[in-house]
Structure formats: structure tokens, C-alpha cells
Amino acid sequence: xxxxxxxxxxxxxxxxxxxxxxxxxxxxxxxxxxxxxxxxxxxxxxxxxxxxxxxxxxxxxxxxxxxxxxxxxxxxxxxxxxxxxxxxxxxxxxxxxxxxxxxxxxxxxxxxxxxxxxxxxxxxxxxxxxxxxxxxxxxxxxxxxxxxxxxxxxxxxxxxxxxxxxxxxxxxxxxxxxxxxxxxxxxxxxxxxxxxxxxxxxxxxxxxxxxxxxxxxxxxxxxxxxxxxxxxxxxxxxxxxxxxxxxxxxxxxxxxxxxxxxxxxxxxxxxxxxxxxxxxxxxxxxxxx
Amino acid sequence: xxxxxxxxxxxxxxxxxxxxxxxxxxxxxxxxxxxxxxxxxxxxxxxxxxxxxxxxxxxxxxxxxxxxxxxxxxxxxxxxxxxxxxxxxxxxxxxxxxxxxxxxxxxxxxxxxxxxxxxxxxxxxxxxxxxxxxxxxxxxxxxxxxxxxxxxxxxxxxxxxxxxxxxxxxxxxxxxxxxxxxxxxxxxxxxxxxxxxxxxxxxxxxxxxxxxxxxxxxxxxxxxxxxxxxxxxxxxxxxxxxxxxxxxxxxxxxxxxxxxxxxxxxxxxxxxxxxxxxxxxxxxxxxxxxxxxxxxxxxxxxxxxxxxxxxxxxxxxxxxxxxxxxxxxxxxxxxxxxxxxxxxxxxxxxxxxxxxxxxxxxxxxxxxxxxxxxxxxxxxxxxxxxxxxxxxxxxxxxxxxxxxxxxxxxxxxxxxxxxxxxxxxxxxxxxxxxxxxxxxxxxxxxxxxxxxxxxxxxxxxxxxxxxxxxxxxxxxxxxxxxxxxxxxxxxxxxxxxxxxxxxxxxxxxxxxxxxxxxxxxxxxxxxxxxxxxxxxxxxxxxxxxxxxxxxxxxxxxxxxxxxxxxxxxxxxxxxxxxxxxxxxxxxxxxxxxxxxxxxxxxxxxxxxxxxxxxxxxxxxxxxxxxxxxxxxxxxxxx
Numbered sequence: 011x012x013x014x015x016x017x018x019x020x021x022x023x024x025x026x027x028x029x030x031x032x033x034x035x036x037x038x039x040x041x042x043x044x045x046x047x048x049x050x051x052x053x054x055x056x057x058x059x060x061x062x063x064x065x066x067x068x069x070x071x072x073x074x075x076x077x078x079x080x081x082x083x084x085x086x087x088x089x090x091x092x093x094x095x096x097x098x099x100x101x102x103x104x105x106x107x108x109x110x111x112x113x114x115x116x117x118x119x120x121x122x123x124x125x126x127x128x129x130x131x132x133x134x135x136x137x138x139x140x141x142x143x144x145x146x147x148x149x150x151x152x153x154x155x156x157x158x159x160x161x162x163x164x165x166x167x168x169x170x171x172x173x174x175x176x177x178x179x180x181x182x183x184x185x186x187x188x189x190x191x192x193x194x195x196x197x198x199x200x201x202x203x204x205x206x207x208x209x210x211x212x213x214x215x216x217x218x219x220x221x222x223x224x225x226x227x228x229x230x231x232x233x234x235x236x237x238x239x240x241x242x243x244x245x246x247x248x249x250x251x252x253x254x255x256x257x258x259x260x261x262x263x264x265x266x267x268x269x270x271x272x273x274x275x276x277x278x279x280x281x282x283x284x285x286x287x288x289x290x291x292x293x294x295x296x297x298x299x
Numbered sequence: 300x301x302x303x304x305x306x307x308x309x310x311x312x313x314x315x316x317x318x319x320x321x322x323x324x325x326x327x328x329x330x331x332x333x334x335x336x337x338x339x340x341x342x343x344x345x346x347x348x349x350x351x352x353x354x355x356x357x358x359x360x361x362x363x364x365x366x367x368x369x370x371x372x373x374x375x376x377x378x379x380x381x382x383x384x385x386x387x388x389x390x391x392x393x394x395x396x397x398x399x400x401x402x403x404x405x406x407x408x409x410x411x412x413x414x415x416x417x418x419x420x421x422x423x424x425x426x427x428x429x430x431x432x433x434x435x436x437x438x439x440x441x442x443x444x445x446x447x448x449x450x451x452x453x454x455x456x457x458x459x460x461x462x463x464x465x466x467x468x469x470x471x472x473x474x475x476x477x478x479x480x481x482x483x484x485x486x487x488x489x490x491x492x493x494x495x496x497x498x499x500x501x502x503x504x505x506x507x508x509x510x511x512x513x514x515x516x517x518x519x520x521x522x523x524x525x526x527x528x529x530x531x532x533x534x535x536x537x538x539x540x541x542x543x544x545x546x547x548x549x550x551x552x553x554x555x556x557x558x559x560x561x562x563x564x565x566x567x568x569x570x571x572x573x574x575x576x577x578x579x580x581x582x583x584x585x586x587x588x589x590x591x592x593x594x595x596x597x598x599x600x601x602x603x604x605x606x607x608x609x610x611x612x613x614x615x616x617x618x619x620x621x622x623x624x625x626x627x628x629x630x631x632x633x634x635x636x637x638x639x640x641x642x643x644x645x646x647x648x649x650x651x652x653x654x655x656x657x658x659x660x661x662x663x664x665x666x667x668x669x670x671x672x673x674x675x676x677x678x679x680x681x682x683x684x685x686x687x688x689x690x691x692x693x694x695x696x697x698x699x700x701x702x703x704x705x706x707x708x709x710x711x712x713x714x715x716x717x718x719x720x721x722x723x724x725x726x727x728x729x730x731x732x733x734x735x736x737x738x739x740x741x742x743x744x745x746x747x748x749x750x751x752x753x754x755x756x757x758x759x760x761x762x763x764x765x766x767x768x769x770x771x772x773x774x775x776x777x778x779x780x781x782x783x784x785x786x787x788x789x790x791x792x793x794x795x796x797x798x799x800x801x802x803x804x805x806x807x808x809x810x811x812x813x814x815x816x817x818x819x820x821x822x823x824x825x826x827x828x829x830x831x832x833x834x835x836x837x838x839x840x841x842x843x844x845x846x847x848x849x850x851x852x853x854x855x856x857x858x859x860x861x862x863x864x865x866x867x868x869x870x871x872x873x874x875x876x877x878x879x880x881x882x883x884x885x886x887x888x889x890x891x892x893x894x895x896x897x898x899x900x901x902x903x904x905x906x907x908x909x910x911x912x913x914x915x916x917x918x919x920x921x922x923x924x925x926x927x928x929x930x931x932x933x934x935x936x937x
Contacts, residue, residue: 054562097845110731119782131772136770285756
């Protein structure tokens with residue numbers, strides 16, 4: 011049996027949304043500053059969530075709410091498994107399962123806006139998954155383990171061995187975190203194209219669940235980034251902080267791309283920066299056990 | 300009379316009875332009885348022999364050589380007659396070549412005495428169970444489906460007696476094949492499956508059916524010729540025609556002598572499992588009625604191909620032949636997955652996905668380490684159950700919607716809720732964690748990482764891209780099924796033509812599909828690990844805690860949505876309408892267009908012809924496949 015890991019996993023279930031919400035709030039503050047606005051208070055995401063939860067439940071059909079709730083359950087489960095120290099490669103596939111539930115919820119509405127959003131989300135999933143798998147395999151190559159804690163405590167400066175993979179991961183995190191230039195399945199702004207696409211037909215508590223799931227997800231996605239910088243406390247804070255700011259900067263500095271570009275560029279990045287880093291690393295490290 | 304023998308002859312026996320009975324209802328009773336009886340016997344064989352594996356059996360038939368030769372010549376004559384009647388020159392040439400090779404090969408293989416004609420081990424039993432249970436359920440399904448099929452397709456001549464006979468005999472040939480140790484016998488059964496599939500693919504009788512049937516025949520007889528040549532070479536070089544002797548010798552100093560026979564037999568396996576460049580025969584075979592497709596794709600034919608590759612895995616491991624087979628496999632895996640994105644016909648999507656998954660099995664078998672063979676065995680199991688379920692459910696759905704187009708299945712959850720549930724389970728099993736195929740892919744990635752070979756990172760990269768692409772077409776299909784355009788519409792209106800035979804088979808396979816995902820750690824422990832220990836000296840299973848996680852997750856993935864659905868049914872909240880830019884007029888997604896005219900929403904899914912056009916991907920894949928096959932043949936010549 012595991013010891014401390016269980017407590018971390020439980021703490022994640024309770025504190026995950028707080029950390030995720032704060033990351034979101036900070037993001038909005040920094041974004042506002044970048045754009046020369048005052049911006050909302052740090053706790054604005056929590057106020058938003060509270061308001062959404064007070065609204066009446068008005069699903070479009072009988073499948074929608076169960077599917078969205080399943081999305082939330084499996085998004086949390088993914089994080090629990092992650093912090094419990096299960097195989098991170100398996101966890102990424104569970105993450106896909108969670109996303110599939112959300113996509114199905116959007117499909118089930120039958121609305122054209124939701125449907126296009128769902129299709130684009132599927133395209134994004136196809137776009138980012140190879141790079142994430144390659145990143146995990148790279149981390150395995152460095153630490154010889156798929157256990158979060160084992161990789162963390164190996165104290166290997168993975169970013170030095172896997173610079174291409176790190177950059178590739180940041181690239182696809184923009185997709186996973188629904189940031190520009192890849193916010194084409196749904197964006198934070200209802201007045202933009204597709205009237206929020208994937209979430210067009212989700213309101214009140216339904217949208218709150220999607221938002222909550224997103225906060226949970228962002229916590230372990232940044233924990234994944236942490237694995238690249240686990241050699242010391244200083245590098246961990248600097249590395250994750252830098253990645254966080256970089257993602258916000260890219261979000262603000264780029265314009266939304268078309269799906270063809272999103273897919274083909276993500277795959278090219280996965281091939282060139284990802285596989286192009288993985289293969290030489292693997293061949294070199296093969297000699298030394 | 301031993302049990303393995305009884306298992307193998309039971310299906311054809313019932314087949315013969317079905318062949319002479321004219322009355323539809325009596326024949327249906329015979330076929331279903333036969334299907335259930337042979338499935339029960341298959342399970343009985345597995346249960347009774349589990350503790351004494353491997354069983355080694357000697358055929359006591361006097362003049363076995365002559366019987367085999369006679370069988371080969373009879374089949375060649377059969378093909379020749381068909382070729383002459385249909386005025387096709389190439390099959391005639393192949394038949395002559397087959398007969399000539401059988402007669403000439405007699406010089407080397409004729410006098411060889413086998414120590415054991417049949418060997419039954421865990422791998423044989425895996426296939427026996429799949430053939431018996433999955434094949435049996437497809438037969439039950441066919442009993443209902445073919446009745447509806449002939450009512451709907453009046454132009455097709457009713458040859459259901461021949462159909463039942465061939466389907467049942469097909470199972471018998473598969474039993475023989477998977478238990479054979481004497482390669483001459485295996486070849487005999489191999490050719491029987493080729494003939495059976497030829498008859499079944501051509502069942503429709505029209506031009507397309509005939510063309511597809513002959514394509515399948517030509518390629519598979521060609522593969523059979525390679526098999527035959529491989530056996531002759533083996534006999535000439537080692538004086539033996541037994542599989543276990545071959546595998547034992549592959550570890551010894553004679554290994555170099557075996558490369559050519561192994562390459563030729565692997566080629567036969569590649570053809571039968573529809574690997575590139577031989578894929579077109581399987582894609583063409585979808586013109587056949589649905590039960591035939593289900594049988595070809597899940598429990599027979601293509602599984603015979605990968606079965607042979609898995610059998611040869613110890614001999615291929617680490618050799619040039621093995622690497623070429625694995626390259627062909629991974630090429631087929633990725634080409635099949637890419638091509639499926641742009642396919643619109645449901646059966647074609649299923650066929651391309653089969654091709655892709657078989658490619659992964661071939662990849663694992665070609666590398667042939669004990670870990671990858673473990674993965675290959677599980678891929679065979681999971682794929683057989685899920686693909687059979689998908690094919691037969693698609694068949695039922697297409698009767699309801701009147702089309703095989705995936706687009707026409709949009710909103711099937713309203714019209715055919717039960718069939719939709721079956722399809723959802725089948726699709727889940729194909730692409731998403733924690734279900735079988737994805738667990739196998741995950742295990743394949745971990746196995747490649749432990750492999751410590753130059754090919755590992757390349758294979759993992761291919762796996763990553765291929766696996767991500769499967770999400771695209773499976774989830775899209777799933778989403779279409781669950782689309783609810785009008786929540787107030789009455790449910791289940793399209794299900795009135797569904798027979799109870801179909802429902803029985805589909806429900807059984809649905810339960811089996813989930814059961815395999817839950818019980819796979821036991822299969823690993825009691826069947827696959829002992830087998831690997833016996834043939835590789837090492838056992839492999841996924842980490843126990845990981846297996847436990849996947850099993851618990853299967854439970855959650857089934858229970859959570861079901862529970863939530865029940866809870867949300869209880870709460871009587873009002874439904875709102877989908878967002879239509881504020882111009883909704885009716886629940887069925889009507890909206891006010893310009894001038895206030897009511898219009899209905901029309902939607903069309905993406906098929907991404909640009910990046911994933913099926914034609915160009917297959918063309919490139921076939922070209923690369925031909926190149927790799929030529930290299931494979933080159934190793935034989937050297």
C-alpha cells in the first residue's frame with residue numbers, strides 16, 4: 011500500500027479547484043495588465059462559479075447532464091490517479107476518456123454550434139495526444155519510471171535532456187488549456203466565433219461543472235510541467251512559473267488559427283521537437299543503463 | 300474419438316445437416332443448435348484440458364499423407380472449375396500452380412512422419428474459445444439477419460442452405476487450423492478457410508461480389524502457395540514438417556536454415572491478415588452480408604493470419620524477417636487508422652480499423668519478445684469480441700436506418716436506443732481507456748520501452764500518432780449516435796424489424812466485451828503467462844496494481860454514467876431548447892430562416908479528405924507494402 015500518496019490524492023480532491031481557480035484568476039489579472047486594463051479581482055473565477063451554481067438547471071436533453079457530470083468525475087479521477095502515483099501513461103489515456111465525455115455531451119445537444127465545437131475539440135485531442143505521449147515516454151527515459159513521485163524524486167533536470175520535448179509540451183498545453191491560438195473549440199468569449207462552441211448549450215450548473223473540471227485538469231497539467239524541473243526547488247518554481255507566464259503571453263500575443271493549421275503544426279511539432287528529441291536521447295541513453 | 304476431434308467435426312456435421320434441409324425454420328433450429336453445441340464443446344475442451352496443456356495428439360488415420368494430398372488437389376480442382384465457369388484466367392493458373400506444388404512437394408514432405416499432428420496449448424485454446432463463442436454468436440445472429448436480408452434484397456438468390464453449411468464448416472476449419480502442429484495439416488485447413496471465405500464473399504452473386512470474392516481468392520491462394528513452398532523448404536532442409544520442431548530448432552544452431560521457410564510462412568500470414576499491400580481483399584470483402592463480415596473480421600480468416608504470425612513469433616524474434624514483418628505491421632497500423640478518418644461507410648470504417656489493429660498484432664509478433672506476444676494475444680481477444688459486436692450491431696442499425704452511411708446513424712439513440720447502447724460499448728472497447736484495445740496499446744508502448752532496441756522510439760512514435768487518430772473517427776461516430784435533435788420524440792421506433800436472434804447475440808457480445816475487460820488479469824494469469832513461461836522461459840503481465848486500476852475503471856466507466864442517467868431521470872426539471880441564434884421554432888431543431896420561413900438544421904460531419912483521404916493513404920501504403928514484401932522475398936532468395 012502507499013503512504014503519503016493517498017493524502018496527496020485526497021488533498022488534490024479538496025484543494026485542486028482552489029489552486030486551479032487561483033491559477034485562472036491570476037491568469038486573468040496578468041492578461042488584463044498585459045492589455046493595459048485594471049482587470050477583475052484575483053478571486054473573480056470563484057465569484058463566477060458561485061453565480062453559475064445558483065442558476066436553474068436547464069439541460070437540452072436527458073443525456074447532457076449525466077455526460078457533463080461524468081466529464082467532471084473522470085477529470086477528478088485522472089488527477090487522483092496522477093497524485094496517487096499510478097502509471098502516468100495510463101493516466102493520459104484516462105484524461106482522453108474525460109474529454110470524450112465532454113465532447114459527447116456537446117454532440118448530444120444536436121445544436122450546430124455545439125456540434126462544430128465538439129468536432130474541433132476532437133481535432134485538438136488528436137493534435138495534442140501524440141506530443142503528450144512522447145513527452146511521457148521521454149520522462150520515462152530520464153527517470154526509468156512512470157510514477158509521478160519516482161520521476162519527481164529522481165531529481166533529474168529533465169529540461170536539459172529533453173528541451174525539444176519540453177517546448178513541444180508547452181505548445182500542446184496551449185490546446186489543452188484552451189488558450190489562443192488554439193481556442194477554436196470553445197473560447198472564454200461568447201461573442202467570438204461559434205458562440206462558445208463546445209459549451210454553447212451548457213448553462214448554469216452545467217457550465218460550472220465544466221469550469222470546475224478545467225481547474226482540476228490544469229493542476230495536474232502543471233504538475234506534469236513540474237516533472238521537467240524537479241532537480242531543485244529553485245528550478246521547480248522558476249520552471250513552472252516561466253511556463254505559466256509563457257502560456258499566458260502566447261495566449262495574448264497570438265490570433266486564433268484554423269483547425270488545419272492547429273492539427274498539422276501540432277503534429278509537426280510532435281515529430282520534429284518531440285520525436286526529434288526522443289529518438290536521439292533514447293539512442294544515446296541506451297548504452298548506459 | 301478425442302474431444303479436440305469432436306470439437307472440430309461438430310460444426311461441419313451440423314453444416315451438412317443444414318445443407319440438406321429445405322425448410323427454413325427447421326434449418327434455423329439446426330444451425331442454432333449446432334452453434335450452441337459447438338460453443339459448449341469449445342468451452343468444455345478449454346476447461347477439461349486446462350491442467351494438462353499442451354495436449355499432443357497423433358492422428359491414427361492410415362495413409363494420412365494421401366488424404367492431405369487428395370484434399371489439396373480437390374480444392375485446387377474446385378477453384379479451377381470456378382475459374383473456368385467464370386472465365387477467369389488468373390485463378391485457373393493459381394489452381395494449377397497449387398496442384399503442381401502439392402504434387403511436387405510430395406517428394407520432400409511425403410514420407411515425413413510427424414511426432415504430433417495436433418498440439419493444443421493456451422494459444423490454440425484462446426482461438427478455440429473465440430471461434431466457438433464469438434463465431435457461435437455470429438451464427439445465431441445470422442439466423443435472424445439473413446431472413447430480413449432476403450426480405451429486403453429480393454434480387455439476391457436465396458442460397459441460405461449453402462450459406463449455413465459454409466459458415467459452420469468455416470468454424471470447423473478454424474478449429475483444425477489452430478490445433479494443427481503438422482504444417483501440412485495446417486495448410487490444408489488454411490486453404491479450406493480461403494475457399495469458405497471465397498464462397499461467402501461471393502454470396503450476393505452480383506458483379507461486385509464476384510469481383511471481391513475472386514480478389515480474396517487470388518491473394519489468399521497466392522499466400523497459400525508461399526505457405527506450401529515454406530513447408531517444402533522446411534522439409535527439405537530439416538526433414539521435419541512440425542511447428543514445434545521448427546520453433547525449437549529456431550533457438551538452436553540451425554536457425555539460419557529456417558529463415559527462408561519462416562519468411563514464406565509469415566508472408567502467408569500477412570496476406571491472410573490483410574496487411575499492406577494485401578489489404579484490398581479485406582476491404583472488398585465488405586460487400587458480403589453482415590454476418591460474413593463479422594465472421595471474417597473477428598473470429599476466423601484474418602485471425603488465422605495473425606495466429607500464424609504469433610505462432611512464428613519466437614522464430615522471427617530478432618531476425619531480419621521479424622523486423623520486416625513488424626515494419627509492415629506498423630505501416631498497416633498507421634495507414635488503416637488514418638484512412639478510417641475519411642471513410643463514411645460504417646462497414647468500411649470497421650474494416651479499416653480491423654486492418655489497423657491487425658497491423659499492431661503483426662508488429663508485436665514480428666518483434667516477438669515475450670512482452671509483445673502477450674500484447675498480441677490480448678489484442679486478438681479484445682478485437683475479436685468488440686469487432687464482432689460492432690459488425691453485427693451495424694448490420695442491425697443499417698436495416699433500421701436503411702443505410703450504411705455513418706451520417707444516417709446520427710441520432711440513432713432516439714430511433715434504436717438498444718442498438719445504440721451495443722454500438723457505444725463496442726466503440727468504447729476499440730479506442731478509449733480503460734477498455735481492452737487501449738489497455739493493449741498502452742501495454743505495447745510499455746513493452747517497447749522495456750525492449751531497449753533501436754526500433755523502440757520509432758514504434759512508440761508511430762503508436763502515438765496512430766492511437767491519437769483513432770480517437771478522431773470513433774468519438775465522432777459515438778457523438779453522432781448520441782445526437783438528440785428532438786428530446787420529445789418517441790423512442791425505439793426503428794427497432795421493430797430487429798429479430799430476437801440479433802438482440803440475443805448483440806446483448807451477449809456486449810456483456811462479453813465488458814467481461815473481457817474486467818477479467819483480463821485472470822486470462823493473463825491462468826492462460827497467457829503460463830504459455831509465455833513455457834515458450835520463452837519468462838512470464839509477463841502488466842503490473843498487478845495497474846491491472847487493478849484498469850479493472851476498477853471499467854466498473855466506474857460503466858457505473859458512473861449509468862448512475863447519473865438514472866438520477867437525472869428522477870429529477871423532473873424542464874428541458875430547454877438548443878441554441879439556434881434565438882430563432883428556434885420547433886423541438887426538432889427547426890429555425891426561422893430569412894423571411895420567416897421555417898427551416899430544418901442540416902449537419903454534416905467532417906471527414907478530412909484533405910489530410911486523411913483514404914485513396915491516397917492506401918495507395919501510398921500499398922506502394923510501401925509492396926517494397927517491404929519484395930525485401931521479405933529477397934531474404935528468401937538469399
